[in-house]
Amino acid sequence: MKFPRPASRAQLRNALAGGLALIAAGLVAGCDSRVGIEGTDYTTDTPHTAATTTTSTPAATAAAVPVAPKPKPGELLVTVSLTKPDSAAADALTAWAMDLQSLSPARLQAKCWTLAPQHVQSMYTDKKAILTALARPGVDDGAAITWQGTGHGAVTVVAQRTDIDTGYACPRVYTAGATPAFDETDARHTVRRYLDRVxxxxxxxxDKETTHPLRCAAGAANWDPDGTGAPVPAPLTGLKALENIRSFDDQSLSSTTLRASYVSVEATVATTDGVEQTRTFTLKSGKQGYCIGAVTS
Incomplete structure (x- = not known):
């Protein structure tokens, strides 16, 4: 079934008033399910044209505010609001919100590969609360845009700028009032993604380093996993040694919080010589998620 289409985004953006970005799209609900792999993070742990009115003065031409199509039975109307016009953000969140309603959990998980599968399963359960939050003006702090829901069962929705820039943003969802943060599940998924690349x-x-960096930026003196009080640039040691890895055991990924923003993740890998070894990754959490600063054998 095709998605009913709203007025064109160009028309909607032309109708923005008071810095509020509004995008609407009709949505269809999905019904499939995902079978997890135990022991890993994959467990369940016809466009409308805006009318114009011309007055007796030729120069005075005004576009009528476009009206989104009425949802069909079983469909929902989605509104993505922003405190200031941002067509890229509105489009990226609208695309995801449409999929949230229409795709099966397995397909949505595949599209939201930047998030840990476990988070896709747990964060996207209350679709109504998510859509309600998106209808409230999102606030951009430069690194992410945050939508705060209100009322009983409200949630907070956070979309990273790096994801918005790709044109499709899978946001993180938290219980209203909770402080948005990254956790060990995110750290393990960062290592999973990096090893998959390797x-x-x-x-x-x-998923490439140029567009989705997973290594900590070199040069910035902000690396201090041992809490010495004397931060240095992330050493990025051990990354070259990963080049001889042939495969890794996803179920072996385990993590430990070191201190504050630092997490250690261990993974069992097999080298090109067929030797099974353990690699230990040290990661640091920042505004965009976890980055890998060092790897040891």
């Missing part, structure tokens, strides 16, 4: 099987062809 063995030549990225979770998605678009």
């Amino acid at each position: 063995i030549g099987k990225p979770l998605d062809p678009a």
Whole structure:
């Protein structure tokens, strides 16, 4: 079944008033399910044209505010609001919100590969609360846009700028009042993605270091996993040694919080010589998620 289409985004953007970005789209509900792999993070742990009115003065031409199509039975209307006009953000969140309603959990998980599968399963359960939050003006702090829901069962929706820039943003969802933060599940998924790249099987062809950096930026003196009080640039040691890895055991990924923003993740890998070894990754959490700063054998 095709998605009913709203007035064109160009028309909607032309109708923005008071810095509020509004995008609406009719949505269809999905019904499939995902079978997890125990022991890993994959467990369940006809466009409308805006009319114009011309007055007796030729120069005075006004576009009528476009009206979104009426949802069909079983469909929902989605509104993505922003405190200031941002067509890229509105489009990226609208595309995802449409999929949230129409795709099966397995297909949505595949599209939201930047998130840990476990988070896709747990964060996207209350679709009504998510859509309600998106209808409230989202606030941009430069690194992410945050939508705060209100009322009983409200949620907070956070979309990273790096995801918005790709044209499709899978946001993170938290219980209203909770402080948005990254956790060990995110750290393990960062290592999973990096190892998948190393063995030549990225979770998605678009998952590249140039557009989705997973290594900590070199040069910035902000690396201090031992709490010495004297931060240095992330050493990025051990990354070259990963080049001889042929495969890794996803079920072996385990994590430990070191201190504050630092997490250690261990993974069992197999080298090109067929030798099974353990690699330990040290990661740091920042505004965009976890980055890998060092790897040891």
